[in-house]
Amino acid sequence: MPNLTLGQTTGRTAPTERGLGDAHRDYALGDGLVHLTWPTAPHIQALERRGRLLGWTEVDDDNNSWITLINGHPIADAADNLPLLSTNPTDALTLLRLAVERGLSGIAPGWVLPRSAG
Numbered sequence: 001m002p003n004l005t006l007g008q009t010t011g012r013t014a015p016t017e018r019g020l021g022d023a024h025r026d027y028a029l030g031d032g033l034v035h036l037t038w039p040t041a042p043h044i045q046a047l048e049r050r051g052r053l054l055g056w057t058e059v060d061d062d063n064n065s066w067i068t069l070i071n072g073h074p075i076a077d078a079a080d081n082l083p084l085l086s087t088n089p090t091d092a093l094t095l096l097r098l099a100v101e102r103g104l105s106g107i108a109p110g111w112v113l114p115r116s117a118g
Contacts, residue, residue, distance in 0.1 A: 004104055007076035007083050012069060015044045015056050029097065045089060047096055054105045057092035060085060066092035068099070075099050 015038060016023070023036040023046070033054075036046040046056035055070040065085035068075045074083035075095060086092035099105065 003078035004099055005076050005078040006070060006073035007081050009072050010074060012072050014053055015046055016053055045093055047100060054100050055096050057096055068092050068095045070105050
């Protein structure tokens with residue numbers, strides 16, 4: 001896994017601000033994380049903790065890959081600042097969970113998280 005950072009803002013707004021209706025809190029993932037989905041937008045999923053949206057994934061408009069975002073910034077490879085895209089929603093959610101576990105949801109864009117020792 002590369003060093004992670006937050007890339008340049010995409011201009012995408014959080015799903016909770018798009019008028020998609022109430023999110024379904026599908027299941028708890030451990031560490032207080034809750035998986036969110038929207039019946040009106042099956043191409044979006046998110047994670048929250050204690051009612052705070054931590055990040056979300058959605059289909060990237062250009063190539064049907066999944067992009068993973070925190071505060072509108074894609075999770076990116078720190079080496080080239082290019083967004084890390086996933087081929088499916090499960091992998092995108094895994095990337096989001098990794099970024100949250102490593103503290104990416106609490107840092108400023110452009111700050112690099114070091115690679116974990118594992």
